[in-house]
Every structure is written in C-alpha cells, then in structure tokens.
Amino acid sequence: MPDDTERAGRREPVPDGERDGEERARVAAFRRRVGLTHLIDVHTHFMPQRLLAKVWAYFDAPGPLVGRPWPIAYRADEERRLETLRGFGVRAFTSMLYPHKPGMARWLNDWAADFAARTPDCLHTATFFAEPSASDDVRRALEQGARVFKCHIQVGGFDPNDPTLEKAWGLLAESGVPVVTHCGSGPVPTAHTGPEPIAALLARHPRLRLVVAHLGTPEYTEFLDLAERHDRVALDTTMVFTPFTEAVAPFPRGELPRLADLGDRVLLGTDFPNIPYGYADALEALERTGLGTAWLRAVCHDNAARLFGL
Incomplete structure (x- = not known):
C-alpha cells in the first residue's frame, strides 16, 4: 500500500483510515466488475504473535530466503488484520x-485449532514437519477438524x-484434505524445491490434493505439466502477476492458455498480511491477465467454495 500521495503540489501522509477506505473501494470495484459479492483466499497467514513477529523480522532483514527488500503491507494486530480481510469481502481464509x-x-496445530x-x-x-511424529501430528490435526494443511518445503x-x-502423506491422501505446498524455487531455490521432488511424491500418492x-x-x-497429469493437483x-514478482520471475505469457484451461483448479491466494503491496494490487494483477470474468469468478471464489464445501 502506498504510504503517501500527491496533494496540492505537496507530498502528505495519507491517514490510515482514508488509505484503508480507498483500498476497500478498489477491492469492492474489482468484485463488482467480476460479479462477486465475496472472495475466498486460500493463502493467508495467521499464527501466534511471537512467531509472526519473528517472520516479520526475517522479512525486514531481509533473510536469505527473501533476497530483496520486502516491506510488510499489513503490519497490524490480529483483530485489525481480521477486520481488514473482512472489509475486503473475504468470506473465508486460512491461517x-x-x-x-x-x-x-x-503446538502450532493446537494454536490453529x-x-x-x-x-x-x-x-x-x-x-507438519519431516520428523518421526509427522503421521501422529497429521492424524491428531485431522481429528481436531483440520480442513487444509500447509507444507512449506523451502522454509522447512x-x-x-x-x-x-x-505415513503422513498417506493419511492426507486418504482424507482428501488439501495441502497448500510451497514447493517452487521462488524467491530463492533450496535443496528440495522444484518440480522433481513433487513429481516423485505424486507418483507414490496420486490421490493427494496438493x-x-x-x-x-x-x-x-x-508445475502446469504436473497439474495436467494429476487431476487432484491445483494451484494458487x-x-x-504482480509487478513485484514479474520483475524477477515473470509468468510466461505463452502459458496463459494452459492456465485458462485449468481454470477449475486455480485458487486465489495472496500471502496476506506478508505482502509488499496492497491487496487490491494482487486482484487487479489477476485481472490484467485478460483471462476473463468467468475465470476470475472461479479463481476468486467458486473453485475454493467447491473444494471446501462452502
């Protein structure tokens, strides 16, 4: 989100309330153009405050897995962040x-429950984490009612x-509960990121909802190749498509038709609150793909509503 604006030839700070109102208006205008009353965001971060503070400090550094300046756009307390998402018309989101x-x-799963x-x-x-207790941790979380898992291969x-x-993957495949998986090599590759490890995993567990x-x-x-080969693989x-990502890892425009064809398995994710730009910027970047309002409605609401029975 911008920190200031040009007014009467002077640069003056934008009051938080006015800035928030302007962004809510932009998000509402996007929803009107697309024909949606609400959004569903499958990739948002809520976690214990002391852990979130460490995550923010890592971005502020920036840490070696970040690689460049990354100002947190929505650095606020939990209630304010919830209020912000709801103000954007997000009817369901993840932690x-x-x-x-x-x-x-x-203990993270207990907090999330x-x-x-x-x-x-x-x-x-x-x-979950790659450790001997993984299958017990997954089983316990499923019994607690978990509806989606996060697997961060890069950070882990x-x-x-x-x-x-x-055994943990087997339990997840059997349950059909989706697992949002950071497995690509951005922003910085690590030893186990990339498509090859995921292809090997899916060869053994083709029923996984990744x-x-x-x-x-x-x-x-x-990863488009993997999604085309495995009909239970989706993408967020x-x-x-945001300028922040396009500057270093532009999406190949020649692949847009394939992304259109997979439109029933593409889900809105944003990384809120840990993004270096505004929420409306992410939505408008999707709109600029030119894939049309039907695709945007599916991506920003309908696909996730079907996946989670909302």
Whole structure:
C-alpha cells in the first residue's frame, strides 16, 4: 500500500483510515466488475504473535530466503488484520503456519485449532514437519477438524519424500484434505524445491490434493505439466502477476492458455498480511491477465467454495 500521495503540489501522509477506505473501494470495484459479492483466499497467514513477529523480522532483514527488500503491507494486530480481510469481502481464509524445525508442528496445530474455533470464517489450518511424529501430528490435526494443511518445503528445508513423511502423506491422501505446498524455487531455490521432488511424491500418492502455492514460481511450466497429469493437483495465485514478482520471475505469457484451461483448479491466494503491496494490487494483477470474468469468478471464489464445501 502506498504510504503517501500527491496533494496540492505537496507530498502528505495519507491517514490510515482514508488509505484503508480507498483500498476497500478498489477491492469492492474489482468484485463488482467480476460479479462477486465475496472472495475466498486460500493463502493467508495467521499464527501466534511471537512467531509472526519473528517472520516479520526475517522479512525486514531481509533473510536469505527473501533476497530483496520486502516491506510488510499489513503490519497490524490480529483483530485489525481480521477486520481488514473482512472489509475486503473475504468470506473465508486460512491461517497458513509452518514449522522451521522439529518439535513445532503440534503446538502450532493446537494454536490453529483454537484460532479456528474463535474465528468461524477461518478454514481450520494445520501443518507438519519431516520428523518421526509427522503421521501422529497429521492424524491428531485431522481429528481436531483440520480442513487444509500447509507444507512449506523451502522454509522447512526438508525433502517431501523423506521417509518420516510417508505415513503422513498417506493419511492426507486418504482424507482428501488439501495441502497448500510451497514447493517452487521462488524467491530463492533450496535443496528440495522444484518440480522433481513433487513429481516423485505424486507418483507414490496420486490421490493427494496438493495446491501448489505461487503457481510454482518460477517453475510455472513444469508445475502446469504436473497439474495436467494429476487431476487432484491445483494451484494458487499467491503473488503471481504482480509487478513485484514479474520483475524477477515473470509468468510466461505463452502459458496463459494452459492456465485458462485449468481454470477449475486455480485458487486465489495472496500471502496476506506478508505482502509488499496492497491487496487490491494482487486482484487487479489477476485481472490484467485478460483471462476473463468467468475465470476470475472461479479463481476468486467458486473453485475454493467447491473444494471446501462452502
């Protein structure tokens, strides 16, 4: 979101309330153009405040997995962030959270279960890590009512084909619960990112409902290939097509027809609140693809409504 604006030949700060109102108006205008009263965002982050503060500090640094300045656009307390999303007309969202080391997944899942219980419009989210307790952690989260999982291969630094995860993947495949997976090599590649580990995983567990985050940035073509081969693989739009991402990992325009053909398996994701631009910017970037209002309605609401039975 912009911090200031040009007024009467002077640069003056924009009051928070006015800035927020202008952005709500832009999002509402997008919804009107597309023909939607509400949005569903499958890639938003809510987590314990002390952990979120560490995540923000990592972006502020910026850390080695970020690679460039990344100002947090929606740095506010939990209630304000919820108010902001709801003000945009988001009727359902997730609490994407992820461990970066062993021993974190269970307490994160307990926090997420409590958050979902007190936040009815949040899709109950859970996570796991490559460790011996993974299958027990996944089973427990499913019993608690988890409706979606987050698997962050880049931050976790683990191979999705690690033997400690085999039973966990089996449970997830059997349950049909979607797993939003950061498996592409953006913004910075690590040892286990890229399409090859996911292709190997799907060869063993073809029933997995994987949602490839960020359309697999920057390996867009390869992850489109996987989605075409596996009809239970979907993709989310997080950060793709925005000027911030286009500057370093532009989506190949020749692949837009394939993305159109997969329109029933593409879901809106934004990375709210951890984005370096406004929420409206992400929506307007999708609109600039030229894929049309029917595609946008499916992506921004209908596909997720069907996937989660909303």
